[in-house]
Amino acid sequence: MPSSTVENYLKAILHLQGEGRGSTTVGEISRELEVTPGTVTIMMRHLKARGLVAYEPRRGLSLKPRGVTEAMKVVRRHRLIEAFLVEVMGLDWSEVHEEAEILEHVISDRLLDRINEMLGEPTHDPHGDPIPDRNGVLAKDRAMPLLDAAAGRYRVVRVSDEDSALLEWLNEKGVRIGEEFEVSDPDRAAGVLELSRRGGKRVQLGLQVAGQVFVEAVA
Amino acid sequence: MPSSTVENYLKAILHLQGEGRGSTTVGEISRELEVTPGTVTIMMRHLKARGLVAYEPRRGLSLKPRGVTEAMKVVRRHRLIEAFLVEVMGLDWSEVHEEAEILEHVISDRLLDRINEMLGEPTHDPHGDPIPDRNGVLAKDRAMPLLDAAAGRYRVVRVSDEDSALLEWLNEKGVRIGEEFEVSDPDRAAGVLELSRRGGKRVQLGLQVAGQVFVEAVA
DNA sequence: ATCGATTGTTTGAGTCGTCAAGATAAGTTC
DNA sequence: GAACTTATCTTGACGACTCAAACAATCGAT
Structure with missing residues (x-):
C-alpha cells in the first residue's frame, strides 16, 4: 500500500x-x-x-494507469469524507478540506463504505467536485469558470475547495452550489463582475475570485 | 505535539x-x-x-503527571471515537477498537468536539469503559471481573475491547452492557461458569472469558 | 551560437522509528 | 557463591522522508 x-x-x-x-x-x-x-x-x-x-x-x-487508479482512490476518499463532514457532522464547507486532507490517508474501506451508504452514494462533494466511483471513474461536468462566462443566466456547479476564506465569503453572500444567478459582463477595467439573484440581491466579485467559481448555463 | x-x-x-x-x-x-x-x-x-x-x-x-495527561487525551479520543462509530456509524462493537486505534492519532479537536456533542457528552464507550473528561479525569467504576463474583445477581458494566472474536460471541449470546444475569458459582473443575437471564436462557462461559467481563452486583 | 536565467539533479546530511545482535546486569537455583 | 537464565542496554544499521547547497542541463533572446 x-x-x-x-x-x-x-x-x-x-x-x-x-x-x-x-x-x-x-x-x-x-x-x-x-x-x-x-x-x-x-x-x-x-x-x-x-x-x-x-x-x-x-x-x-x-x-501511468496504475498511478491514476491510486490517485483516484485518494480523491474518492477525500471527497466522500468532505461530504460526510458536511452532511452528517454538520461542519461548514469551508472547514472540511483540511480535515479530509488528513483523514483520506487513514480511513478504512469499511468506514468509507459506511459513509458512502449513509450518504446514498453521492456523486458530488459539497464544493461540487465529482466523486470518482469505486473504479475510479469520474463524471465529467461541463462547467466553465465564471470568469469566462458571457452575460446570461447561470447555475453555480463547483467552487475551488482550497481557499477557506473564499468559501466562507461565498457562503455569507449566498453563493452556493446549485444557486442560479444573472451574470453581468465582466468589467475588466474595474476587475469586477456582478451576480444578481432573481430576488434582487447583487454580489460583486473580483475577477480573481470569479476564476474559482464554476458555472453552467441555464436553458 | x-x-x-x-x-x-x-x-x-x-x-x-x-x-x-x-x-x-x-x-x-x-x-x-x-x-x-x-x-x-x-x-x-x-x-x-x-x-x-x-x-x-x-x-x-x-x-509523570504530564505523561498521564497526554495519555488520557489519547484514551479520551479513542473512546469517543468508538462510541461514535457504534452510535452514529452503526458499526458493531467488535469492529471499532481497531478503527479507533488509527483515528485516535489524527482526529482534530474540532471534529472530536463535534462527536462529543452529537453523542451528548457520553461518559462510557460501547464496551463500558469510562471516557475521561476534558481534563483527563476518569470516572471510577466498582466493577469486578465476573470470574471473582460469588453466586448472585449482577449487571454487566464493562467488557475488554481488544478481542473482537469475544465481542462477537458475547453479542450473539446477548451478553451486552447493562444486561442483568443470575450468576452461578464457578465450576473450577469444569472451568466453566453459568449466567442465566430472567427469561431463562443460559449461557456458559469459560473462566478465561469470565475474566474479561466485568460486573457490578445488583441490589 | 553564446550568455544568463530557469529548471532540474546530485550529494551529503539529519530525523524518526525500527531491528539485530552482542554486552552487561540482575535474579534464581543448586 | 558459581552457573545459568532472563531482562535490559548498547551499538550499528536501515528505510522513509526531508533539506541545503553545489552542480548540470535546457531554453530564450539577443
Whole structure:
C-alpha cells in the first residue's frame, strides 16, 4: 500500500496534469507540495520504480494507469469524507478540506463504505467536485469558470475547495452550489463582475475570485 | 505535539502501570507494542528527556503527571471515537477498537468536539469503559471481573475491547452492557461458569472469558 | 551560437522509528 | 557463591522522508 506521502504526490500529479497538457514537472510538484525540487526528483525515481509514473529526467512526467487508479482512490476518499463532514457532522464547507486532507490517508474501506451508504452514494462533494466511483471513474461536468462566462443566466456547479476564506465569503453572500444567478459582463477595467439573484440581491466579485467559481448555463 | 508513536507508548504505559504496582517495565512495553526491548529503551530515554516519564535504567518506569495527561487525551479520543462509530456509524462493537486505534492519532479537536456533542457528552464507550473528561479525569467504576463474583445477581458494566472474536460471541449470546444475569458459582473443575437471564436462557462461559467481563452486583 | 536565467539533479546530511545482535546486569537455583 | 537464565542496554544499521547547497542541463533572446 502507498504511504500517505506517496498518496499526496500522486494526488498532486493528478491535479497538475489534469489541467491541460496531460503532464507536469518537478517544479510544479515542488511548489504544490511545498518541498524542495531535489526531494521531488528522488520521489519521482521511487514512483517510477513502482510503476506509478512515467518519468524521464528533465522531460516532465505523468501518471501511468496504475498511478491514476491510486490517485483516484485518494480523491474518492477525500471527497466522500468532505461530504460526510458536511452532511452528517454538520461542519461548514469551508472547514472540511483540511480535515479530509488528513483523514483520506487513514480511513478504512469499511468506514468509507459506511459513509458512502449513509450518504446514498453521492456523486458530488459539497464544493461540487465529482466523486470518482469505486473504479475510479469520474463524471465529467461541463462547467466553465465564471470568469469566462458571457452575460446570461447561470447555475453555480463547483467552487475551488482550497481557499477557506473564499468559501466562507461565498457562503455569507449566498453563493452556493446549485444557486442560479444573472451574470453581468465582466468589467475588466474595474476587475469586477456582478451576480444578481432573481430576488434582487447583487454580489460583486473580483475577477480573481470569479476564476474559482464554476458555472453552467441555464436553458 | 507528540507523534502517533509517542502517543502509543504513553497509552501502553498508562495501561500497564494502571494494573496494580503503578509502574511498569521495558519488557512489558516491548511485549505490549510488539517491538524489541532495545527500541523501548531508546524511546524511554526520549520520553524522559521530554519530561513525560520517570525512568531510571533497569529500575522500571512510570508516567509523570504530564505523561498521564497526554495519555488520557489519547484514551479520551479513542473512546469517543468508538462510541461514535457504534452510535452514529452503526458499526458493531467488535469492529471499532481497531478503527479507533488509527483515528485516535489524527482526529482534530474540532471534529472530536463535534462527536462529543452529537453523542451528548457520553461518559462510557460501547464496551463500558469510562471516557475521561476534558481534563483527563476518569470516572471510577466498582466493577469486578465476573470470574471473582460469588453466586448472585449482577449487571454487566464493562467488557475488554481488544478481542473482537469475544465481542462477537458475547453479542450473539446477548451478553451486552447493562444486561442483568443470575450468576452461578464457578465450576473450577469444569472451568466453566453459568449466567442465566430472567427469561431463562443460559449461557456458559469459560473462566478465561469470565475474566474479561466485568460486573457490578445488583441490589 | 553564446550568455544568463530557469529548471532540474546530485550529494551529503539529519530525523524518526525500527531491528539485530552482542554486552552487561540482575535474579534464581543448586 | 558459581552457573545459568532472563531482562535490559548498547551499538550499528536501515528505510522513509526531508533539506541545503553545489552542480548540470535546457531554453530564450539577443
